[in-house]
Amino acid sequence: MKNAYKLLYSAAILYPGAMIAQTSTADKLPNVIYIMADDLGIGDLGCYGQRQIKTPNIDGIARNGMKFMQHYAGSTVSAPSRCALLTGKHMGHASIRGNAKVAGSDGLLYETPLPAGEVTVADVFKTKHYATGCIGKWGLGGPGTEGMPDKHGFDYFYGYLGQRFAHSYYPEFLHENDRKIMLNGKSYSHDLMLEKALGFIDQNARKPFFLYFSPTIPHADLDIKEEVMAEYEGTFCETPFGGSKDGYKSQQSPRAAYAAMVTYLDKSVELVIKELKDKGIYDNTIIVFTSDNGVHAEGGHDPYYFDSNGPFRGQKRDLYEGGIRTPFVIQWPGVIPQGVVTNHISAFWDFLPTISDLIQADVPQNTDGISYLPTLTGKGTQKEHDCIYYEFFEFGGKQSLMTPDGWKLVRLEVSDPSKTYEELYNLYTDPAETSNVIKQYPEIAGKLKSMIATQRIENTRFHF
Template sequence: MRLFVALVTTFAASSALLLAQDEEPPPNFILIYCDDLGYGDVGCFGSEKHRTPRIDSLATEGMRLTSFYSTSGVCTPSRSSLMTGCYPRRVNMHQSAQGEWVLFPVARKGLNPGEITVAEVLRSRGYATACVGKWHLGDQPPFLPTRQGFQSYLGIPYSNDMGARQRKKNPPLPLMRDERVIDAPVKQDTLTKRYTDEAIRFITENRERPFFLYLPHTFPHLPLYASESFLGKSANGRYGDSVEEIDWSTGRILDKLTELKLDRRTVVMFASDNGAASRAGGSNAPLRGHKGSTWEGGMRVPCVVRWPGVVPAGVECDAVTSTIDVLPTFAAISGAQAPTDRVIDGKDISPLLRGDSGAVSPHGAFFYYFKDQLQAVRHGRWKLHLARTEKKKELPVRLYDLDRDIAESTDVAAAHPDVVARIQALAEGCRGDLGDRGLRGAHQRPAGIMEDPGQLTLLGR
């Protein structure tokens, strides 16, 4: 069910009015989201290879979330959660229409335009919204960011290894402004700089009103590029070069906030979409596993939040939090109404961000899916890998105590049958709700599908 434009208009008008009458406008949000950046890839999370002083300053002036989870080891499902506050299976974005991990160019599938994104939630409070960077939730027109609450878009619609250079049948990697391709193939070494310029422009133009800037970087996803100023300058090859350019970009944004005196009025959040890939040069240390897996290294990502005067400075929060919490948390902070007509998996973690004494993780359990399969469950300090068959091998249940054993090295299932049983019951509940391999969940919602997808190309259609 949807509402009609007449009503939307009324709603938007009254929201604007609300803002005008408020004594203080709600804060801006800037969400910097890297692609395949590992848990150990920035200084404030332990990297000794990469120089990331500006990202580290976010940690000094804000909070490190050390148990912050993406909902998937790969890009498309991860982003579907960030946008909707839901597990990927909830919104049927856990795999492509062909059963692949992520969407490929000219995909028939995309995030259902009927889903309510964090951008739409903030739009309802009168926020200016922009998406600058990699989208990857569908490349057909009805699936683009401009149809999901973003007033403007500059970026690539899917991963940077999906151009014609990688697969001949694919179109050249397109750079889009709103719904038009403005460059193809785009020169990838210019991307981080172009995104940053666009971000600065958007912040400057909207400095007088609440805004939401979603900045999903293209790197350090392979193939790796950096602009001339950064190429060959890091101690970790092109991987490090691209990370250090992202740090520079973050610095430019922070400097602009200072210049415009927006520091205290802006929540800056920095995170990644999943762990580093296994052979790209990244590090998930001290975690086990890589991008794509349900080991911690696949899904626990670095996350820092700065909001001077509200989020305490220089602190660490180890409570379980996730990208699904972004929508409800931003809604709560902004005073917007999160959707109430559907299940939202995320929770408002603003009490944790404020450092409220007694604030705990709102997640009784966190569920790790690999495509359509529920593979693991975190419950407090415990993580249970469920029994399953993989590559013709029978894997038994394995229990890890993440408080003592963050690297998932020692299976303690035999010593804690009660914990195993408790978590298996949680898994069973999740299966009924969200589904599992070969099993439909009771509360899944449909993705969108276009039977006649077309290529995004430079001229005309």
């Protein structure tokens, strides 16, 4: 499958600002549904080369719209990635750059609250009177903090406020806005969140809406209902997972469970599309599907068995491509042409300026993103990033910087200057990052290292 993916990658059509597209535009403000999986690898979808796991509905979004081959998550882990998506700021400027915990008013630990002064994508939508909902995993602050969804532009929230609780698909509780809903471990959370997502579409079908749907599938636990598991049970050679000290439950058939979870998520996408069609708003709705970071290797999942990271090196918590390059497919009937594949380099922090461009709203100040609306529509001139920058504070501290000509510098053990070392790759000749060429091109490495200083400001909570 890796060879097939490489062929697909090399054959991808680059559509700069002058690409040909249909000229029709929506006659009213479009609805926007942004679906973000949790820890799904770029290679887990059929449209990116997967052959063992069935994802026909997500593949259909790519077929009916546009597939990005070089789209980057906000971070290599969950909370900062979501911060970058919502605020349009990369990891050198984002207020949240890691998964650090802060107590909520209930005494439980949640992620660092998103500061009150941050303007989010939802805030931008509200300037044009959109209904806004976040359903799924939040991860940007718990009850009683300034990071709650309703303080950042969302009319409605349902799901997990904190990521630690999202490790269980049968949780003790979820939150609906600021109210704790006790479930006592008896309900499969994905089904509840999907029901709320469909309900949100139904309730807002007569006005423009933004739905940020962030289910936790396929994050560990590897836990899926038996009737769903049946589709893949016995299909793969299995090594049972006996549980782990970090709380992940045992799973006798981890490969079947992972595959079933991904397909179940795909069927949820099918239900979202069906709801849009039933309400007569399918043609005026933009649908995005992506993942918050690279594939995980937790709870018994073996990402190499399914080539979950495609041809790329690394996974979640790495700054190699497998940890940060994510699937990104988007459709908008009549506006985005069908079946287009683009190599335009884009990232989570581009979503906010793209939406601002789309609905003709002011772009908040001090954002790092670039609108990719010209790439989607073929109208106007597409601007390009000077670089893609990351920093990460676990495992000794990491930084990376990539330029449009494919050069990428990876810095490791950054927290201890006496141990810091660097690697240099060219993604166009070596997308798997197998050959460190820093000794052959020291001047390029030096240039990229000097650029890093221009891409970041200090953060009192997240620092090396």
